[in-house]
Amino acid sequence: MVKWCPKCKSYASINQVYCTRxxxxxxxxxxxxxxxxxxxxxxxxEKCGTYLRERLTFWxxxxxxxxxxxxxxxxxxxxxxxxxxxxxxxx
Numbered sequence: 001m002v003k004w005c006p007k008c009k010s011y012a013s014i015n016q017v018y019c020t021r022x023x024x025x026x027x028x029x030x031x032x033x034x035x036x037x038x039x040x041x042x043x044x045x046e047k048c049g050t051y052l053r054e055r056l057t058f059w060x061x062x063x064x065x066x067x068x069x070x071x072x073x074x075x076x077x078x079x080x081x082x083x084x085x086x087x088x089x090x091x
Contacts, residue, residue, distance in 0.1 A: 003028050009041070 003012040003026040005019035012019060012026040019026055029037040036047035043052055065073070 004039075 003014055003016060004010065005012060005022060005024050005026055007024040008019060008022045010019060010021050014028075016026050018024065029039065032038050032045040032048060032050055032052065034045060034048040034050065036045055038045060038052055044050065045052060062070070
């Protein structure tokens with residue numbers, strides 16, 4: 001069983017709880033339905049060829065954003081709303 005860092009994508013030993021490069025908590029490689037370990041960057045299983053990437057909805061993608069990314073998105077949406085209001089209500 002192999003572990004990896006989801007942030008910097010480096011490999012870690014099974015005993016490592018945190019990445020030695022960036023300090024992020026390590027994760028165990030997930031397994032395909034055929035039982036093979038799935039590397040983080042793979043789109044297809046190396047053993048059986050199953051497509052591994054699921055299509056995430058907008059709300060699922062939004063949940064995966066960090067707090068800083070969410071704040072940036074809110075700021076951008078606010079600026080767009082402000083620009084639209086200025087266009088609509090100024091003569």
